Amino acid sequence: MSTSTTTPPAASAPATSHTASAPSKRSTGNVIMAIVSWVVGIVFFFPVFWMVLTAFKQENDAYTNPPKLFFTPTLEQFKEVLASGAGPALLNSLFATVVSTLLVLLLAVPAAFAVSLRPVEKTKDVLFFFISTKMLPIVAAIVPIYVVVNELHAVDNIWTLVVLYTAMNLPIAVWMMRSFFLEVPGALLEAASIDGASVWRTMREVVLPVVSPGIAATALICVIFAWNEFFIAVNLTAAQAGTVPVFLVSFITSEGLYFAKLCAAATLAALPVVICGWIAQNKLVQGLSFGAVK
Amino acid sequence: MAEVVYDHASRIYTPGARPAVNELDLSVEDGEFVVFVGPSGCGKSTALRMLAGLEDINDGAIRIGGKNMVGVPSRDRDIAMVFQNYALYPNKTVGENMAFPLKMRGLSKTEQDQKVKAAAATLGLTEFLDRKPRALSGGQRQRVAMGRAIVREPQVFLMDEPLSNLDAKMRVGTRAEIAALQQRLGVTTIYVTHDQVEAMTMGDRVAVLKLGELQQFATPAELYDRPKNAFVAGFIGSPAMNLFEVPVADDGASLGGATVPLTSEQRSAISNAGLSTVTLGIRPEQWTTSGAGSKGVSAQVTVVEELGSDAFLYGTLVTDPSQTIVVRAAGKSGAKIGDKITLNTTDSALHLFHPESGERL
Amino acid sequence: MTTTIEAATTPKKPARPQSGPGSRADGWTRRFPLLPALVFTFVITQLPFIVTIFYSLQSWNLVRPGSRHFVGLDNYIEVFSDSQFRRVTLNTIVLTVGAVLIAVALGLLLALMLNRAFPGRAVVRTLLITPFLITPVAAALLWKTTLLDPTYGLVNFVLAPLGVGQTDWISSFPLLAVMMAIVWQWTPFMMLLILAGLQSQPTDVLEAAGVDGASNFGIFREITIPHLRRFIELGVVLGTIYLINTFDTIYMMTQGGPGIASSNLPFYIYQRAFLGFDIGQSAAMGVVVAILTTIVSIFALRLIFRTFSGNEASA
Numbered sequence: 001m002s003t004s005t006t007t008p009p010a011a012s013a014p015a016t017s018h019t020a021s022a023p024s025k026r027s028t029g030n031v032i033m034a035i036v037s038w039v040v041g042i043v044f045f046f047p048v049f050w051m052v053l054t055a056f057k058q059e060n061d062a063y064t065n066p067p068k069l070f071f072t073p074t075l076e077q078f079k080e081v082l083a084s085g086a087g088p089a090l091l092n093s094l095f096a097t098v099v100s101t102l103l104v105l106l107l108a109v110p111a112a113f114a115v116s117l118r119p120v121e122k123t124k125d126v127l128f129f130f131i132s133t134k135m136l137p138i139v140a141a142i143v144p145i146y147v148v149v150n151e152l153h154a155v156d157n158i159w160t161l162v163v164l165y166t167a168m169n170l171p172i173a174v175w176m177m178r179s180f181f182l183e184v185p186g187a188l189l190e191a192a193s194i195d196g197a198s199v200w201r202t203m204r205e206v207v208l209p210v211v212s213p214g215i216a217a218t219a220l221i222c223v224i225f226a227w228n229e230f231f232i233a234v235n236l237t238a239a240q241a242g243t244v245p246v247f248l249v250s251f252i253t254s255e256g257l258y259f260a261k262l263c264a265a266a267t268l269a270a271l272p273v274v275i276c277g278w279i280a281q282n283k284l285v286q287g288l289s290f291g292a293v294k
Numbered sequence: 295m296a297e298v299v300y301d302h303a304s305r306i307y308t309p310g311a312r313p314a315v316n317e318l319d320l321s322v323e324d325g326e327f328v329v330f331v332g333p334s335g336c337g338k339s340t341a342l343r344m345l346a347g348l349e350d351i352n353d354g355a356i357r358i359g360g361k362n363m364v365g366v367p368s369r370d371r372d373i374a375m376v377f378q379n380y381a382l383y384p385n386k387t388v389g390e391n392m393a394f395p396l397k398m399r400g401l402s403k404t405e406q407d408q409k410v411k412a413a414a415a416t417l418g419l420t421e422f423l424d425r426k427p428r429a430l431s432g433g434q435r436q437r438v439a440m441g442r443a444i445v446r447e448p449q450v451f452l453m454d455e456p457l458s459n460l461d462a463k464m465r466v467g468t469r470a471e472i473a474a475l476q477q478r479l480g481v482t483t484i485y486v487t488h489d490q491v492e493a494m495t496m497g498d499r500v501a502v503l504k505l506g507e508l509q510q511f512a513t514p515a516e517l518y519d520r521p522k523n524a525f526v527a528g529f530i531g532s533p534a535m536n537l538f539e540v541p542v543a544d545d546g547a548s549l550g551g552a553t554v555p556l557t558s559e560q561r562s563a564i565s566n567a568g569l570s571t572v573t574l575g576i577r578p579e580q581w582t583t584s585g586a587g588s589k590g591v592s593a594q595v596t597v598v599e600e601l602g603s604d605a606f607l608y609g610t611l612v613t614d615p616s617q618t619i620v621v622r623a624a625g626k627s628g629a630k631i632g633d634k635i636t637l638n639t640t641d642s643a644l645h646l647f648h649p650e651s652g653e654r655l
Numbered sequence: 656m657t658t659t660i661e662a663a664t665t666p667k668k669p670a671r672p673q674s675g676p677g678s679r680a681d682g683w684t685r686r687f688p689l690l691p692a693l694v695f696t697f698v699i700t701q702l703p704f705i706v707t708i709f710y711s712l713q714s715w716n717l718v719r720p721g722s723r724h725f726v727g728l729d730n731y732i733e734v735f736s737d738s739q740f741r742r743v744t745l746n747t748i749v750l751t752v753g754a755v756l757i758a759v760a761l762g763l764l765l766a767l768m769l770n771r772a773f774p775g776r777a778v779v780r781t782l783l784i785t786p787f788l789i790t791p792v793a794a795a796l797l798w799k800t801t802l803l804d805p806t807y808g809l810v811n812f813v814l815a816p817l818g819v820g821q822t823d824w825i826s827s828f829p830l831l832a833v834m835m836a837i838v839w840q841w842t843p844f845m846m847l848l849i850l851a852g853l854q855s856q857p858t859d860v861l862e863a864a865g866v867d868g869a870s871n872f873g874i875f876r877e878i879t880i881p882h883l884r885r886f887i888e889l890g891v892v893l894g895t896i897y898l899i900n901t902f903d904t905i906y907m908m909t910q911g912g913p914g915i916a917s918s919n920l921p922f923y924i925y926q927r928a929f930l931g932f933d934i935g936q937s938a939a940m941g942v943v944v945a946i947l948t949t950i951v952s953i954f955a956l957r958l959i960f961r962t963f964s965g966n967e968a969s970a
Contacts, residue, residue, distance in 0.1 A: 034773035034775075037768050037769065038775065040765065041778075041780075041783050044785075044843075045782035045785055045786075047786070048789060050801055050802075051793075051801060107692040107695060110691070111692035113688055114686065118685055120689055129693075130692075131956060133701065135951075135952035135955065136945055136949075137899060137900050137920075139900065139902070139920065139921040139924050140941035140942060140948075141700065141703035141941065142941070143928050144702075144704075144706035146928070146929075147934070164699065166699075170692055170695065171696065199684070228792075230902065231903070235929060245790055245791075245903065248790075248792050248796060249906065252799075259801060263800075265793075266793035266797060269790045269793045270788070270790045270794075273789075274788045274789065276788075277787070278781055281847075284784070285848050288844060289848065289889060289959070290959055293852070
C-alpha cells in the first residue's frame with residue numbers, strides 16, 4: 001500500500017523496448033518524459049502546496065500581487081481558527097467518521113461474506129440492490145429525511161449523521177469487501193472445513209486474517225467519504241453537531257476576506273483525509289468503482 | 295528465410311552480477327529447427343527474447359540473415375513469435391488476430407483475407423475465424439497463435455514454450471504437427487522448452503543451457519551418445535543417466551563391490567588426466583540384470599515403474615544404500631520391491647566425466 | 656496489489672460444499688449475516704425515497720402550516736413548466752458532461768504518462784492524486800480565494816503575461832469556474848482508473864504486437880485503446896453518477912449564482928426545500944432527478960457487472 005508503485009518492471013517494457021532504435025535517443029526521450037511528468041505533478045499539486053503555504057502566512061503576506069513565496073512563517077492563523085470554533089467541528093467530524101466507519105464494517109463484513117464465500121440465493125439481486133442505492137441521488141431523499149429527523153427532534157444531533165453516513169458508505173463497503181473475499185482461494189475454505197472448522201471459526205481464523213488488508217482499505221475509503229461529506233451535514237446540523245466542512249462554510253461567510261486564515265482552516269479540514277488517501281491510494285479505484293477495477 | 299547467428303551475445307540485467315545469458319555463441323542454419331532447452335533460469339527464454347528484440351543485447355551481436363540486430367526494434371526484424379500464453383489480442387477475432395501482422399505491414403485487405411484463409415485451412419481454424427479468443431479452447435488458442443505466426447512468412451519463427459499450457463496428450467499431437475509444419479514451410483525456427491523430450495523429438499539440433507551458459511549444441515543423437523559434460527548427461531534422457539563418483543582400478547572402475555570394465559582408450563584418458571577417481575555415467579538401458587548371487591554390482595529394488603513394454607527399476611546399491619541407481623529392464627519382468635538384483639554392463643560406450651569440472655574425458 | 660480486472664467468479668457460482676446447501680436451516684444461516692445490512696440500507700435509503708414520491712403528490716409548504724393537501728401530479732406539471740428548472744437541468748448536464756469528458760481526457764494523458772517508469776514515479780502519482788482527496792468544500796474555497804480571486808489569485812497572476820488581466824472568473828464565468836475546480840478534483844480519479852487499466856494489460860500481448868510489426872502508435876491504437884475502452888466507459892458513468900450530485904463546490908464557490916447561472920439540480924432543489932420550504936415542489940424535483948440518474952445508472956450497473964464477470968476467459 002502507501003506510496004509504492006505497483007507496476008512490475010515488465011509493465012514499462014512496451015514504453016521503452018519498442019521505442020527508439022538507438023539507446024541514446026531512447027534515454028533522452030525518457031529524461032524529457034520524466035521531467036514533463038514531474039512538472040505536471042507539481043502543477044496539479046501546486047494549489048494544495050499554496051494553500052498550506054498561505055496558511056503559515058500573516059494576512060498582509062497573503063494579499064500581495066505578485067504572490068509571495070518567501071515570508072516569515074507563523075502559526076497564528078491556526079491558533080485563530082482553533083479559537084473560533086474549529087475544535088468542536090473537528091471533534092464532531094472525528095466522531096461521525098470513526099463511529100460510522102465502525103458501524104459500516106460491522107454490517108458490511110458479514111453481509112459481504114453472505115454474497116461471496118457463502119452465498120445466499122439471489123446474490124446478484126442483493127448486490128444490485130446495494131449498488132442501486134448508491135446511484136440514487138441523495139437530493140431525491142433529503143426532504144423526507146429532513147422531515148422525519150425533524151419529527152424525531154434529531155436535527156443537529158451527531159448520531160443522525162452517524163446513521164446516515166453508515167447508510168451512505170455501506171453499499172461501497174459491501175461491494176469492496178466482496179471483491180476481497182472473492183480473492184480468498186476456495187481451497188483454503190475447503191481445507192478449513194475438512195480440518196473440522198465451523199463456519200464462524202473459518203471466518204475468524206482463516207478468512208479474516210487473509211482479508212484484513214482489504215478491511216483496512218475499506219475503512220480508509222469510508223473515512224474519506226464520511227469526513228468530506230457536506231450535503232447531509234449542512235442540511236441536518238447547525239451549531240451543535242456541525243462537522244468540519246460545515247464549519248468551513250460558516251467560516252468563509254464570517255472571515256471571507258482573510259485568505260491566510262481561510263487557508264489554515266482548509267488545511268486543517270483537508271489534512272486528515274489527504275493522509276488517509278495517501279495510505280489507501282492503491283485501493284481508491286477499487287472502492288470508487290465498487291470493486292470492479294483493482 | 296535466413297540463418298541466425300548469436301555472436302557472443304550477452305544479456306546483463308545488473309552489472310557485476312551473473313549475466314542472464316553469457317556470451318552465447320552459436321549459428322543456426324537456414325531452415326533449421328533448433329531447440330533451446332534447460333532448467334528454469336537457464337536463460338533459454340531470455341536468449342530467445344534477445345533475438346525477438348524484447349530484451350536488450352548488452353554485449354556481442356545477434357545476426358539474422360547477416361544483418362546485425364542490435365538496436366533494431368522487434369517490428370523491423372521480420373520474425374514471428376508464438377508466446378507461452380499465446381498473447382492473442384482479446385478484442386480481436388481469430389481472423390483479425392491472424393491478419394494483424396499483415397495489416398501492420400500494409401497488405402491490402404484482399405491479400406490479408408487470402409493469406410488468413412489459407413493459414414486457417416492449414417490449421418483447421420476456418421470455422422472459428424469470427425470468434426473471439428475467449429470463446430476458444432486452449433488447443434484452439436494455441437493454433438491461432440501458430441496461425442498468426444505463419445501467415446507472415448517471416449524469416450524466423452520463435453516459439454517460447456508454446457505447448458506448456460496444453461494437456462499431455464494434446465502436447466504430443468501438437469508437437470508432431472509443429473515439426474511437420476516447420477518441415478513443410480522450411481522456415482528457420484528457434485524453439486524454447488524446459489522439456490528434454492520435446493527438445494529431442496523436435497530439434498534438428500538442440501542447445502542445452504544452464505545458468506546463462508551454453509553447455510552443448512548438437513544433434514539429439516550426439517547429445518545422447520556423447521554428452522559434453524555431466525550436466526548434459528544428466529539432463530538429457532529419461533530416466534536420467536546414472537552418475538557415480540568412483541575410484542579407478544587397473545582394469546576398470548570400482549562400483550558396488552564389482553569392477554565395471556573400461557576400454558583402453560578410456561583408461562588412458564583417465565591416466566592422462568592424472569585422476570584416481572572419475573564420474574562414471576551409465577544410462578539405464580546400458581545395464582543387464584540377473585538374479586541375486588551372480589557376479590556384478592548388487593542392488594536392492596525400491597521402486598518398480600512398470601510401463602508394459604519395459605520397466606524401470608529404481609534401487610540402491612547394497613554396498614552403499616545412499617547411492618541410488620536406475621535400470622531399464624524388460625517389461626513384465628516380475629521384479630518386486632525388495633528384490634536383490636545383480637547388474638552388469640558390457641557396453642563399451644560408457645560415459646566418463648572429470649569428477650570436479652564435469653567435463654567429458 | 657495486482658492491477659488486473661477482477662476475473663471474478665460470477666455471483667451464481669455454486670455454493671461451497673461446507674454444509675449441504677438447499678436445506679431450510681442452511682438457507683437461514685446463509686441469509687442471517689446479510690440481513691442487518693440489508694434491512695438497515697432499505698430503511699435508511701429506500702423508505703425516504705418512497706416517502707419522497709408521496710410528498711411529491713402534495714402541496715405542502717412549511718412556512719404555511721395547514722396548507723398540506725393532495726394535488727396529484729400538479730407539482731410535476733409545475734416543475735416541467737418552470738423555466739428555471741429547465742435552465743438548471745441544462746446547467747447540470749453541461750457541468751456534468753463537460754467536467755467528466757475533460758477529466759477523462761486529462762486522466763488518460765496523465766495515466767499514459769505515469770505508465771512509464773521514471774525516477775520518483777510513486778511521488779508524482781501521490782502528488783497527482785492529492786486534489787481528489789482534498790475535502791471538496793476546502794477545494795472550492797481554495798479555488799474561490801487563492802486561485803481565482805480577481806486581484807490576488809494565482810490563475811490571473813499566471814495568465815497575466817497572456818493579457819488576460821484581472822478577470823473575475825467567478826462572476827463572469829461561474830459555471831466554468833465551478834467546472835475548473837471539479838475537473839481539478841476528478842482528473843486524478845480518472846487517471847487512477849485508466850492507469851489500473853493500462854497496468855492490467857498483459858505484457859506478452861504488447862510484445863506480440865511489437866513482434867507482429869506494429870509501431871508504438873499502432874500498438875496504442877490497435878491494442879491499448881480497445882483494452883482501455885471499458886475502463887474509460889466505467890470512468891464516464893461513475894464520474895457522471897458522482898458529479899450529477901455536485902453540491903459542495905457550487906455552494907461554496909457561487910451559491911448557484913449569479914441568479915441561477917451556476918445552479919445545478921441538487922443545489923436548486925436544496926434552495927427550494929431548505930430556503931423556500933416548499934416540500935411538495937422539491938420532492939417532485941427530487942423524483943425527476945432520481946429518474947434521470949436511474950437512466951445513467953442502468954448503463955453504469957451493466958458496465959460494472961460486465962467488468963466483474965466478463966474478463967474471466969480472455970487470458
